[in-house]
Amino acid sequence: MREERVRIEDQRFSSEDLFALLGGFDAEMFVCPGTMTGPADRRRAKKYAKWCRNMIGRYERLGLVDTEGAPCDGLARVLEPLAHPYKTVSNASNPKLWDDEEERRVACVYLREDGTGTVAVRAAGFAGGFYLMPLETQADVQSAILGMYHLNGAMTPAPPAEHRAISGDPNSMWANALMHNRPEEVEALAAREGFDPARLLAVGDWWTKEGSRAQARKAGTEFLSLAAHADSALGGAMFDRMTGGRKASIPTVATFVVADFSNISFSGPGEDGIAYRQPDLDRDGSFKSKVTLLFPAAGFSTSRERAPRAGDPKRWWIPELEAFCQFGCYDFHDSEEQFVERLLTIDENPNA
Numbered sequence: 001m002r003e004e005r006v007r008i009e010d011q012r013f014s015s016e017d018l019f020a021l022l023g024g025f026d027a028e029m030f031v032c033p034g035t036m037t038g039p040a041d042r043r044r045a046k047k048y049a050k051w052c053r054n055m056i057g058r059y060e061r062l063g064l065v066d067t068e069g070a071p072c073d074g075l076a077r078v079l080e081p082l083a084h085p086y087k088t089v090s091n092a093s094n095p096k097l098w099d100d101e102e103e104r105r106v107a108c109v110y111l112r113e114d115g116t117g118t119v120a121v122r123a124a125g126f127a128g129g130f131y132l133m134p135l136e137t138q139a140d141v142q143s144a145i146l147g148m149y150h151l152n153g154a155m156t157p158a159p160p161a162e163h164r165a166i167s168g169d170p171n172s173m174w175a176n177a178l179m180h181n182r183p184e185e186v187e188a189l190a191a192r193e194g195f196d197p198a199r200l201l202a203v204g205d206w207w208t209k210e211g212s213r214a215q216a217r218k219a220g221t222e223f224l225s226l227a228a229h230a231d232s233a234l235g236g237a238m239f240d241r242m243t244g245g246r247k248a249s250i251p252t253v254a255t256f257v258v259a260d261f262s263n264i265s266f267s268g269p270g271e272d273g274i275a276y277r278q279p280d281l282d283r284d285g286s287f288k289s290k291v292t293l294l295f296p297a298a299g300f301s302t303s304r305e306r307a308p309r310a311g312d313p314k315r316w317w318i319p320e321l322e323a324f325c326q327f328g329c330y331d332f333h334d335s336e337e338q339f340v341e342r343l344l345t346i347d348e349n350p351n352a
Contacts (some may be wrong), residue, residue, distance in 0.1 A: 005062055005063040006062045006063070006064070008064070008074055008075055008078055008132060008133075008134070009131060009132065009133040009134075011059075011062075011064070011131070011132075012123050012127070012129040012130070012131060013031070013129055013130050013131075013132065014128070014129045014130075015031060015032050015033065015036060015129070015130070016036075016051040016054065016055070017051070017054075017055045017058070017059075017129075018031045018032055018079075018082075018130065019032045019036060019048070019051055020048070020051040020052040020054075020055040020069065021055060021065070021069070021071055021075070021079055022079060022082060022083055022275065023269065023273070023274070023275050024269065024274045024275025024276060024277060025274075025275065025276055025277050026082040026083060026110075026120075026277065027082065027083060027084065027085050027088070027110070027261065027266060027277045028082075028085070028088055028090070028094055028108055028110070028259070029094060030090065030094070030105055030108045030120060031082065031108075031120050031130045033103065044274065045273075048273075048274060052069050055069060056068075056069045077134065078118050078132050078133075078134050079118070079132075080112075080118075081110035081111060081112050081116075081117045081118050082110050082118060082120065083266075083275070083277060084261075084266060084277075085110040085111060085112070085117070085259075085261050086111050086112050086113040086260075086261060086262050087111045087258065087259065087260050087261065087262065087344060088108055088109060088110050088111065088258070088259045088261070089108070089109040089111075089145055089256055089257070089258050089343065089344070090105045090107060090108040090109070090256075090257050091104070091105055091106055091107055091148045091149070091254075091255060091256065091257070092104035092105045092106075092255065092257060093105075093257050093291070105122070106121065106122045106148070107119060107120065107121045107122065107144075107147075107148045108120050109135065109141065109144050109145055111135075111141065111344075113262070115138060115141065116134075116135055116136050116137075116140075116141075117134075117135045117141065118132055118133065118134055118135060119132070119133050119135055119144040120132050121133075141340070142336060142337060142340045145256070145340055145343065146336060146340070148254070148256075149250070149251055149254040149294075149296075150250055150251075151250065151254065151294075151296055151336070152336070153336075154250050154296060155294075155296045155299060155333070155336050155339065156296060156297050156298065156299045157299050157333065157334050157335055158298060158299025158300060158332040158333060158334065159332075159334035160332070160334060161331070161332060161333060161334040161335075161338050162199065162330075162331065162332040163329065163330075163331045163332075163342060164193070164195060164329060164330055164331075165305075165327060165328070165329040165347040165348075165350045166189070166193055166327065166328050166329060166330070166350065167327050167350045167351045168326075168327060168328065168351070177189070178200055178203065178204050178207070178302070179204070179207055181204040181205065181207065181208045182204075183197075183201055183204065186200050186201055186204065187201075199332060200330065203295070203298055203300050206295075206297075206298055207295070207298075210252055210297070250296060250297075251296070252295065252296075252297070253293055253294070253295060254293070254294045254296060255291065255292070255293055255294075256291070256292045256294065256343055257289070257290075257291050257292075258289060258290045258291075258292065258343060258344065258346065259287070259288075259289050260287065260288040260289065260346050261287065263287075264287055288305070288306060288307040288308075288346045289305070289306050289307075289346070290303050290304065290305040290306070290346050291303065291304050292343055294339065299332060299333045299334070300330070300331070300332055300333070301330065301331045301333065301339065301342070301343075302328065302329070302330045302331075303328060303329045303330070303331075304326065304327075304328055305326070305327055305328065305329060305346055305347060305349075306325055306326050307325060307327075307346055307347070307348070307349045308325050308349060309324060309325065309349045309351055310348075310349070312324075312325065324349075324351045325349060325351070327347070327349060327350055327351055329347055
């Protein structure tokens, strides 16, 4: 296979290009959304053949694919984690297509088991498409994750680092009490779990002062700043493509969604040759996920995690068990490196 004559990260790939290169959907259905084609689409084979021809016509002359459409070594390595990731991190959840939920993701990091991977970012402008960049070092991964929110070099450390997993649903319990600054509930939780509530109460006080301004700007997933800091190891230009070069400010709250596919098998190509790459949950039953809200100015994060308890059946997400498989945690972070390490770690389920 000949080497590419252009830089892969400079190429804007369409969803159709990536579908043809991957032979189907990516695991997160981000670069190849589920609305592209489906089992009931009788024209899917013709569409796929046309997309392959167009993709070869665009990229064969650049050395990115051969005359049969097989990617060169460099592009194949960039694409590989999109098909079979070990973990993924994005700025929002995969939308529920059957509910017509809006697609809010603008970037997704796909990681291999060795910690390397690829970041896919949605290109700004009418033409759309995606840029792909290889992540070959821990610094690259950290820069890509923090770059989703312009946070490289901008997070306030809060030493000493502290982590605590807490049983129960954080949305209806302690995190809700914390964000609404109900100290008596936070103190009751601390007494039950056996820890000093002083640091959490300080965060509650801080949020009371900052929260009204943040909510006015639609904090959280609705208030996204999408550009890398100038000293980013990936280079600010990469994430400027998501904003069309517009300047981005640091959000009060940054949302990260993590999926752990480490023990999941993916379905292969169907009878039509198209890979749908859906996790085989019935067989594996060990999919884990978390949603983390980071408050950069406080060096604090709170997470809602989902993972089976020891001994739970493979179909642990059924209604009668799902409530026991949700729990929360909070963290104080003494560095950006420690935040990314904690973000990529999903705890053992503490629920009885």
